Amino acid sequence: xxxxxxxxxxxxxxxxxxxxxxxxxxxxxxxxxxxxxxxxxxxxxxxxxxxxxxxxxxxxxxxxxxxxxxxxxxxxxxxxxxxxxxxxxxxxxxxxxxxxxxxxxxxxxxxxxxxxxxxxxxxxxxxxxxxxxxxxxxxxxxxxxxxxxxxxxxxxxxxxxxxxxxxxxxxxxxxxxxxxxxxxxxxxxxxxxxxxxxxxxxxxxxxxxxxxxxxxxxxxxxxxxxxxxxxxxxxxxxxxxxxxxxxxxxxx
Amino acid sequence: xxxxxxxxxxxxxxxxxxxxxxxxxxxxxxxxxxxxxxxxxxxxxxxxxxxxxxxxxxxxxxxxxxxxxxxxxxxxxxxxxxxxxxxxxxxxxxxxxxxxxxxxxxxxxxxxxxxxxxxxxxxxxxxxxxxxxxxxxxxxxxxxxxxxxxxxxxxxxxxxxxxxxxxxxxxxxxxxxxxxxxxxxxxxxxxxxxxxxxxxxxxxxxxxxxxxxxxxxxxxxxxxxxxxxxxxxxxxxxxxxxxxxxxxxxxxxxxxxxxxxxxxxxxxxxxxxxxxxxxxxxxxxx
Numbered sequence: 001x002x003x004x005x006x007x008x009x010x011x012x013x014x015x016x017x018x019x020x021x022x023x024x025x026x027x028x029x030x031x032x033x034x035x036x037x038x039x040x041x042x043x044x045x046x047x048x049x050x051x052x053x054x055x056x057x058x059x060x061x062x063x064x065x066x067x068x069x070x071x072x073x074x075x076x077x078x079x080x081x082x083x084x085x086x087x088x089x090x091x092x093x094x095x096x097x098x099x100x101x102x103x104x105x106x107x108x109x110x111x112x113x114x115x116x117x118x119x120x121x122x123x124x125x126x127x128x129x130x131x132x133x134x135x136x137x138x139x140x141x142x143x144x145x146x147x148x149x150x151x152x153x154x155x156x157x158x159x160x161x162x163x164x165x166x167x168x169x170x171x172x173x174x175x176x177x178x179x180x181x182x183x184x185x186x187x188x189x190x191x192x193x194x195x196x197x198x199x200x201x202x203x204x205x206x207x208x209x210x211x212x213x214x215x216x217x218x219x220x221x222x223x224x225x226x227x228x229x230x231x232x233x234x235x236x237x238x239x240x241x242x243x244x245x246x247x248x249x250x251x252x
Numbered sequence: 253x254x255x256x257x258x259x260x261x262x263x264x265x266x267x268x269x270x271x272x273x274x275x276x277x278x279x280x281x282x283x284x285x286x287x288x289x290x291x292x293x294x295x296x297x298x299x300x301x302x303x304x305x306x307x308x309x310x311x312x313x314x315x316x317x318x319x320x321x322x323x324x325x326x327x328x329x330x331x332x333x334x335x336x337x338x339x340x341x342x343x344x345x346x347x348x349x350x351x352x353x354x355x356x357x358x359x360x361x362x363x364x365x366x367x368x369x370x371x372x373x374x375x376x377x378x379x380x381x382x383x384x385x386x387x388x389x390x391x392x393x394x395x396x397x398x399x400x401x402x403x404x405x406x407x408x409x410x411x412x413x414x415x416x417x418x419x420x421x422x423x424x425x426x427x428x429x430x431x432x433x434x435x436x437x438x439x440x441x442x443x444x445x446x447x448x449x450x451x452x453x454x455x456x457x458x459x460x461x462x463x464x465x466x467x468x469x470x471x472x473x474x475x476x477x478x479x480x481x482x483x484x485x486x487x488x489x490x491x492x493x494x495x496x497x498x499x500x501x502x503x504x505x506x507x508x509x510x511x512x513x514x515x516x517x518x519x520x521x522x523x524x525x526x527x528x529x530x531x532x533x534x535x536x537x538x
Contacts, residue, residue, distance in 0.1 A: 044360070047367025055455045062459040067325070077328035080345055129326065129470065131454055133358060134343060135318035136328035137470055211455045245359030251455025252366060 034161060034177060038230045038238035039248045052249040059251065060179050064210035067127045072193060073138035076130075078200030081219065082169055088220065096204040101188070105164075105226035108155030115204055118188055121145040121153075126185055128210035130217065133250065140201075142208050143191030148182045151226070159228045162238070165207055166223040174216050174239035175230055175248070176209065185210050188221065212250040215241050283513050288423070288506040293388070296379040297507055303372035304488065306364055311481060313361035316354060317342045321478060325469035334475060369449065376442060392426065393435055399428040417497065423512055430494075437487050441480055448477035 030036050035053035039045070084092070091099050096115055104110040124146055131137045147163075156178075164175040180186055187208040190197050197203035202219025209216050216239075230238040242248040289297075319337035320327070327333065329345055340350035342357060383389040398404060408429045426434065450456045451464040451473035467473045495503045506512045 044363035044367050047370045048363065050370045051366050055453075058459045059455045062455075064454060064458045065461050065464070071325060073326050073328075073331070075328070075330035077330050129454070131452075131470065132318075132328075133314075133362060135314065135474055136320070137326045138328055139326055211458050213454065241359075245363075247359075247363055247366075252453035 034179075037247075037249050038175075038236065039242040044247075048247055048249065051247075051252055055249070055251045056177070056179060059211065061183075062211075064126075064128050064185050067129070067139050069127065069141070071139050072127060072141055076138040076140050076193075076201065077136060078198070079132065079214070081200060084199075085168065085170075088168055092199070099204050099222075101205055101221060101223070103150065103154045103224045103226070105224075106157040106160045106228060107151075107226050108157065109153075111154050113150070115190060118145050118150070118205070119190060121149050123191075124187065125191075126187065126208070126210065128185065128208075130210070130214055132214040133246070141193050142187055142189045143194075143197075144187035144189035144208060146184055147186045147188055147207070148184065150188060151181065154226075156226055160226045161228045162226075162230055164225045164227060164230070164233050164238075165218055165221060166225075167218050168220040168222045171240050172218060172220075173233075174207075174218050174241060175233070176212075176216065180209060180211070183209075183211070213252075215246060216250045286424075286512050287510055288512045289510050290388070291510065292379070292382050292386075294507055294510055296375050299375045300372055300379075303368040303375070304484070306368035307372070308481075308485065310361040310365040310368070313342075313357045314365065315478070316340075317356070317358050318346060319348065320346065321475045322471035323468070323475060324471055327471045369446075373446060376438075380438065393431050393438075395428045395431045399431070404428055415497075423498070423502070423506075433487065433490075437484070441484050441487070445477065445480045445484060448473045448480055452477065 027036075030049070030053055035049070035056055037048055037052040040049045099115050100112050101115075101118065102110070102112040122145070123143060125141055125143050127139060127141045129137050129139045151163075160178060162175045162177055163181040164173060166173040176186075185208075189202070189206045189208040190204060192198065192201055192203075197206060202217070202221075205221040206219050207217055207221055225233075227233075230236055234240070235243050237243050238248045241250070315337070316339065319339050319341055320329075320333045321335050321337075322331065323334045329347060336348075339348070340352060340354055341348045342354040344353040383393065405428055408427050412429075447463065448467065450460075451467050452470060457464040457470075464470055464473055467476060502512060
């Protein structure tokens with residue numbers, strides 16, 4: 001009996017040490033390769049980190065499914081939007097001619113763009129699905145300029161790790177890693193289904209991120225900051241959603 | 253092998269025959285402690301139980317935010333449904349017919365759902381890989397050829413229909429219906445619920461589009477996920493009823509401590525040998 005216990009004790013000890021060392025190494029590597037999300041703390045940190053790390057490894061370059069024109073939804077659901085602020089109404093009455101989208105942070109040439117300037121860049125379209133975390137969805141044609149194009153214009157510095165983006169609505173901001181920021185389907189979207197992007201769907205400017213669910217697709221975009229750390233923004237969790245209890249990474 | 257049910261060395265006999273007066277029938281209460289479930293089976297069983305409830309509660313919470321179901325790729329508040337659940341929603345734009353909205357709980361529900369999914373998937377992988385190699389799958393889960401005959405299956409079914417208590421032999425080994433149910437849950441329902449779940453992830457299907465295309469679309473995947481979850485809940489209910497009928501305390505003991513206290517095998521022999529045999533015993537059900 002005691003012989004078995006001793007052998008068991010030794011093997012269990014070795015296994016536990018190897019396991020702990022393995023976890024330590026895994027954590028180091030995950031940190032190094034940017035596989036740890038900003039909301040990794042707390043009781044749901046384990047699941048959140050596993051989801052983000054595995055999906056980032058699996059989907060770094062994969063493209064969201066694109067659909068045929070015939071699959072575009074007749075009735076895209078715009079969801080609820082806050083009553084527009086006076087500032088928004090003023091810009092809307094001027095047909096958004098004065099709307100500005102500014103980019104700063106870790107960039108060589110900080111800049112502020114009008115909608116016309118954004119529209120002067122090569123326009124791209126995608127027919128992709130917008131999925132809400134609640135469970136509903138629709139397919140639309142989205143027209144815009146890939147965010148990567150604008151990031152090239154301003155010259156992102158090599159140490160950049162995230163982009164943080166802000167809506168004209170108060171307390172509405174999110175962030176994504178550079179894999180998503182530079183992804184070819186991440187659009188600064190100004191058009192939908194052949195026309196201007198309706199206000200209900202986030203017009204005049206919305207970040208379109210088809211590989212993540214709706215709440216990361218921020219409406220009424222006014223500002224973007226390139227950064228190497230999310231610590232200086234709000235509570236450091238990387239967005240209004242994680243501060244409100246929703247996951248930072250929303251690819252699922 | 254270590255995972256087999258066996259009479260352990262710690263079997264003991266309570267009471268002494270010599271102490272009994274000759275007039276009293278020499279029935280000796282005997283308790284036999286036997287091992288039933290391995291550590292692997294017990295630990296994975298209870299981790300799975302915990303995750304199952306976490307997934308069920310958080311899944312129900314997520315459904316409450318949009319209790320409408322569709323078929324195909326898309327569906328929303330403006331489109332026709334496949335069916336609706338007659339419950340209020342946690343979002344005020346969902347046309348439910350109720351005049352009130354429940355509180356939003358999707359934040360923690362989604363966090364908990366995916367975390368529990370990770371834990372149960374890793375636990376399930378450990379379980380499946382282990383039983384493939386340690387013989388448990390072959391010996392304890394796969395039915396033998398003779399058990400798969402209609403006669404054998406109908407015996408088990410008619411026993412259930414007559415509300416027979418399970419025989420003591422079934423405390424030691426699963427009958428053919430149990431084996432088929434467990435195999436169906438492990439190798440059909442669990443893989444299906446994981447597949448239909450992943451098919452709803454926009455990032456996952458960007459890498460593996462076939463996962464959703466084969467199911468007929470993202471909303472089809474969501475609807476199927478709901479029905480497979482219902483099937484798993486149905487299994488859970490039947491499982492609990494069966495455990496109750498077989499003897500809740502003894503089965504819980506077996507799944508917690510790994511041992512059973514039983515002795516019917518000796519008692520069965522006692523009935524054939526009749527009273528007065530030293531080996532005879534009455535069993536205490538524990």
